Amino acid sequence: MKENTEASRRNFLKKLGTATAAVSLGSNVFARDKRSGLFTYLKRHQGGIGANDRINLALIGAGGQGSSDTETALQIPGVKLVAVCDLYDGRLADAKKRWGADLFTTKIYKEILNRTDIDAVIIGTPDFWHQQISIDAMHAGKHVYCEKPMVHSITEGPAIIKAQHETGKIFQVGSQGVSSLGNEKAKELLASGAIGQLNYAEGFWARRGAVEVWEYPIPADASPQTVDWETYVSNTIKRPFDEKRFFRWRNYVDYGTGMAGDLFVHLFSSLHFITGSLGPEKIYASGGLRFWHDGREVPDVLLGTFDYGKTMAHPAFNLSLRCNFVDGTSGSTYLKLVGSEGSMDITWDKVVLKRNKVFESDDPFYAEKMRNAGDVNPERKRMLPPEEITYEAEKGYLGGPYDHFSNFFNAIRNSGKVTEDATFGYRAAAPALLCNDSYFKNEPMFWNPEKMVKI
Numbered sequence: 001m002k003e004n005t006e007a008s009r010r011n012f013l014k015k016l017g018t019a020t021a022a023v024s025l026g027s028n029v030f031a032r033d034k035r036s037g038l039f040t041y042l043k044r045h046q047g048g049i050g051a052n053d054r055i056n057l058a059l060i061g062a063g064g065q066g067s068s069d070t071e072t073a074l075q076i077p078g079v080k081l082v083a084v085c086d087l088y089d090g091r092l093a094d095a096k097k098r099w100g101a102d103l104f105t106t107k108i109y110k111e112i113l114n115r116t117d118i119d120a121v122i123i124g125t126p127d128f129w130h131q132q133i134s135i136d137a138m139h140a141g142k143h144v145y146c147e148k149p150m151v152h153s154i155t156e157g158p159a160i161i162k163a164q165h166e167t168g169k170i171f172q173v174g175s176q177g178v179s180s181l182g183n184e185k186a187k188e189l190l191a192s193g194a195i196g197q198l199n200y201a202e203g204f205w206a207r208r209g210a211v212e213v214w215e216y217p218i219p220a221d222a223s224p225q226t227v228d229w230e231t232y233v234s235n236t237i238k239r240p241f242d243e244k245r246f247f248r249w250r251n252y253v254d255y256g257t258g259m260a261g262d263l264f265v266h267l268f269s270s271l272h273f274i275t276g277s278l279g280p281e282k283i284y285a286s287g288g289l290r291f292w293h294d295g296r297e298v299p300d301v302l303l304g305t306f307d308y309g310k311t312m313a314h315p316a317f318n319l320s321l322r323c324n325f326v327d328g329t330s331g332s333t334y335l336k337l338v339g340s341e342g343s344m345d346i347t348w349d350k351v352v353l354k355r356n357k358v359f360e361s362d363d364p365f366y367a368e369k370m371r372n373a374g375d376v377n378p379e380r381k382r383m384l385p386p387e388e389i390t391y392e393a394e395k396g397y398l399g400g401p402y403d404h405f406s407n408f409f410n411a412i413r414n415s416g417k418v419t420e421d422a423t424f425g426y427r428a429a430a431p432a433l434l435c436n437d438s439y440f441k442n443e444p445m446f447w448n449p450e451k452m453v454k455i
């Protein structure tokens with residue numbers, strides 16, 4: 001592994017070319033000169049759309065994310081929305097306002113699956129409905145774009161993988177970052193040795209506002225007359241109607257997956273894509289409910305640590321993920337990969353690569369060693385390579401969500417494959433769900449990422 005890393009580091013330096021010459025022009029030359037040939041600039045290819053390439057789409061779960069997904073999907077040429085399912089009248093009325101009065105709407109998702117004119121569905125329901133609707137949809141012959149986390153419980157993953165294999169349908173999970181230019185660039189840089197040997201990664205979310213931390217407004221007309229509560233709880237513990245449990249579902253373990261399932265899962269997806277990892281082996285969580293005593297059952301501060309073992313794809317490394325919903329500074333989210341030669345800060349449309357400074361040494365033994373190695377003037381100043389290089393997406397880039405849907409529809413049209421399929425989605429969801437298990441059980445969890453079994 002070390003030899004490979006050393007070879008790829010040399011490769012990266014070679015790609016930097018005559019780094020010293022570039023420095024004399026200013027280190028920003030790399031950031032600006034994206035088409036210079038020093039680095040491959042990632043481009044998107046969207047093939048032409050034939051008459052038979054039209055894809056009829058339906059949305060199941062027309063809340064915030066499902067609606068946003070649908071808007072993104074409709075930007076792809078040849079995609080048409082024909083039906084929407086939701087359990088709340090207000091959402092169905094909004095859908096008709098937004099996408100046209102002739103839209104077919106229903107509260108029964110099987111009515112969508114029974115329609116033969118629908119090719120693909122987006123599943124934007126709360127987490128606890130993902131598995132059942134995904135499996136039913138694939139068996140009904142639909143391709144599925146299922147929001148993250150793919151599953152609500154660690155036991156639910158294998159059945160989705162099985163359904164995907166049995167039906168041959170395209171199934172993609174909704175962690176959009178995986179399809180972004182930023183993630184692709186980070187993957188390429190890591191492979192080329194830009195940060196040397198990976199040893200550590202970290203991710204962080206800081207939030208503070210009530211809506212940001214899941215205290216969503218409850219519509220004035222919320223009632224058992226406007227909400228199909230019976231269906232909502234039909235696959236979980238039956239309880240009397242509770243508007244908070246419907247509109248603020250993320251706060252309750254029956255329906256949501258806490259900070260880890262909601263947020264950590266995105267970073268597992270990106271990290272696994274960038275590093276080629278299958279997942280961590282050991283998971284340990286700590287945290288607490290510090291502020292939002294609003295009846296929620298999940299912590300509002302959560303720290304997770306994850307040990308990744310050495311594989312053919314990467315050396316052993318550690319991951320630290322943190323989430324704070326009472327952070328007075330608010331608003332920050334990041335993913336950083338750290339290696340022996342530098343680090344990368346990664347977003348969907350930007351990667352900031354920082355590399356080690358070349359340290360000067362006034363150590364006389366070092367000077368003597370250099371003299372012995374033939375350097376007659378070891379004190380002489382040298383040309384330094386750039387310390388920081390920023391890669392930014394070209395202006396007009398449509399973003400990770402667009403690319404993710406583009407990949408989904410291309411796979412459908414070309415009988416192709418997607419990266420974030422059921423197996424990938426399960427490997428991203430599992431450590432997040434085990435992080436919750438570790439928090440609630442107050443003990444470390446062990447996972448075999450290759451076989452996808454809890455130990």
Ligand SMILES: NC(=O)c1ccc[n+]([C@@H]2O[C@H](COP(=O)([O-])OP(=O)(O)OC[C@H]3O[C@@H](n4cnc5c(N)ncnc54)[C@H](O)[C@@H]3O)[C@@H](O)[C@H]2O)c1
Binds near residue numbers: 063066091124127
């Ligand atoms: N990829 C991302 O960046 C991202 C961002 C936000 C949310 N999400 C995911 O999207 C999903 C939805 O989150 P949200 O914030 O949009 O929640 P939301 O509460 O705004 O929307 C959920 C909708 O599903 C409906 N619903 C509930 N059960 C249903 C059922 N059985 N059949 C049909 N409709 C049902 C609800 O009425 C509601 O309108 C979650 O899994 C979440 O983790 C992903």
